[in-house]
Amino acid sequence: MTGTGANGPNGGANGNGNGTASPTIHPSIILHPNDLASVPSLIKEILSKGSLLSSSPYNDHEYETARLSLVQAAHRLVISLEKPRETMIRQTWANTAGFSVLTIGIEAGIWASLASSSSPQTVSQIHTRLPSHAANFHKGYLSRILKHAAAMGYITETGPDTYLASNFIKSLTIPIMGSGYSVFSGPGRTGGARLPMLALPAWLQENGYEKEPEGPMGPFQHAHDTKLNMFEWFHANPPAGEWFNLHMGGYAFGRPNWFDDEIYPVRERLIDGFKDREGEALLVDIGGGLGHDIEAFASRFPDAKGRLVLQDLEHVIEQGLQTKVEGSRVERTVYDFHTEQPVKGARAYYMHSILHDWSDDICVKIIANIKEAMKPGYSRLLIDEGVIPDTGASWEATGLDMILSGLLSSRERTRAEWTRLLEEKAGLKINKIYHYLGDASRGTTSLIECELV
Numbered sequence: 001m002t003g004t005g006a007n008g009p010n011g012g013a014n015g016n017g018n019g020t021a022s023p024t025i026h027p028s029i030i031l032h033p034n035d036l037a038s039v040p041s042l043i044k045e046i047l048s049k050g051s052l053l054s055s056s057p058y059n060d061h062e063y064e065t066a067r068l069s070l071v072q073a074a075h076r077l078v079i080s081l082e083k084p085r086e087t088m089i090r091q092t093w094a095n096t097a098g099f100s101v102l103t104i105g106i107e108a109g110i111w112a113s114l115a116s117s118s119s120p121q122t123v124s125q126i127h128t129r130l131p132s133h134a135a136n137f138h139k140g141y142l143s144r145i146l147k148h149a150a151a152m153g154y155i156t157e158t159g160p161d162t163y164l165a166s167n168f169i170k171s172l173t174i175p176i177m178g179s180g181y182s183v184f185s186g187p188g189r190t191g192g193a194r195l196p197m198l199a200l201p202a203w204l205q206e207n208g209y210e211k212e213p214e215g216p217m218g219p220f221q222h223a224h225d226t227k228l229n230m231f232e233w234f235h236a237n238p239p240a241g242e243w244f245n246l247h248m249g250g251y252a253f254g255r256p257n258w259f260d261d262e263i264y265p266v267r268e269r270l271i272d273g274f275k276d277r278e279g280e281a282l283l284v285d286i287g288g289g290l291g292h293d294i295e296a297f298a299s300r301f302p303d304a305k306g307r308l309v310l311q312d313l314e315h316v317i318e319q320g321l322q323t324k325v326e327g328s329r330v331e332r333t334v335y336d337f338h339t340e341q342p343v344k345g346a347r348a349y350y351m352h353s354i355l356h357d358w359s360d361d362i363c364v365k366i367i368a369n370i371k372e373a374m375k376p377g378y379s380r381l382l383i384d385e386g387v388i389p390d391t392g393a394s395w396e397a398t399g400l401d402m403i404l405s406g407l408l409s410s411r412e413r414t415r416a417e418w419t420r421l422l423e424e425k426a427g428l429k430i431n432k433i434y435h436y437l438g439d440a441s442r443g444t445t446s447l448i449e450c451e452l453v
């Protein structure tokens with residue numbers, strides 16, 4: 001690739017890549033850092049958050065809050081200090097290549113080989129331990145891949161062609177972590193979940209920018225030339241479905257749980273007042289995937305009476321059986337939530353990251369099936385989802401919102417949008433929105449408790 005100089009590829013200094021001019025922006029701005037004015041205050045913030053971090057006990061709430069705001073300030077510092085060309089090249093070249101490199105390393109067993117030793121490894125040593133399907137990996141190319149991984153900070157370069165695994169790269173050898181890269185890259189040459197995101201600008205352009213992704217023929221269907229929705233397409237393109245389900249486990253891992261003491265008072269709202277009779281369900285996890293949420297609930301409340309029921313599609317339930325907790329009392333059942341809810345009168349129906357996958361119209365139908373099964377004045381519907389704040393939403397929340405638009409033509413919702421959906425359209429009453437610690441202002445997750453009106 002060759003440079004085109006300050007005048008850009010379109011024959012004029014202000015070409016914007018599509019041949020249209022931006023007359024008011026002078027190209028000299030490319031020579032200046034993105035936001036130099038913010039640098040002093042960001043450095044001050046980093047120093048103060050840094051000392052808070054060292055004085056809080058590891059992993060308590062204050063530590064986590066300080067750590068997260070430190071990460072955010074550090075990212076902002078990098079982008080403020082960078083010049084536009086550097087940001088553009090980092091994003092278009094380095095990050096794109098970085099994603100491919102990480103995926104190759106997962107699929108060819110490079111990270112597993114590197115992580116199998118706690119001391120620095122040469123390229124030859126890493127190569128010797130590659131699994132049989134990658135045993136003939138081109139050594140020169142392996143060396144180039146590792147160099148980029150080191151330049152990106154994913155691994156540590158300790159000498160020429162010698163590297164040490166980082167905590168991050170070791171974690172990619174764990175399926176719930178590595179699967180995210182696989183599902184966004186493949187399977188095979190499909191482009192997986194990344195393809196629709198790459199095709200999102202074209203989808204919007206072809207639709208004259210007049211509508212947001214919606215309906216059964218959204219960016220995902222256009223990019224993959226399919227009528228299937230994302231879940232159906234993953235299932236039809238194995239092992240994408242299995243990767244996705246594992247990826248959900250990675251997304252949930254180590255995050256606070258909705259039933260933590262500081263978030264939702266489970267004893268007061270669910271266990272007290274539970275009608276302890278034969279066959280009564282305490283909790284039904286609808287679309288619960290491989291079961292990480294309900295299994296965590298079961299081990300947190302071992303003495304709570306009542307059935308704990310996990311529901312998902314057949315192939316997901318089957319996959320979950322391979323990793324289920326030995327001796328667990330969770331009942332794993334096959335159920336399609338577009339049909340009548342078979343567990344009647346449960347104390348609580350729980351849905352985590354379900355309604356954000358669907359348009360309001362379909363959500364109303366999913367909720368109608370639950371409403372039919374709910375007992376008035378007794379059953380509660382618990383919705384574990386993001387509530388996007390008016391300002392200051394985190395990149396995790398907004399990133400998910402964009403991903404949902406591209407993959408499922410759906411959305412994360414604001415408080416007003418949740419109220420419109422749950423109260424005005426679905427006819428439920430929202431009792432209260434319980435915010436996860438530190439998340440109230442970031443929009444990543446909250447627990448919305450609803451009842452029949």
Ligand SMILES: C[S@@+](CC[C@H](N)C(=O)[O-])C[C@H]1O[C@@H](n2cnc3c(N)ncnc32)[C@H](O)[C@@H]1O
Pocket residue numbers: 231248249252286287288289290311312313316335336337338351352353354357
């Ligand atoms: C985004 S995942 C969330 C999984 C899990 N609740 C979690 O938070 O990790 C959506 C889940 O909905 C399930 N699902 C999709 N369509 C379904 C349907 N028609 N009936 C039941 N489950 C369905 C998927 O299999 C998947 O497990």
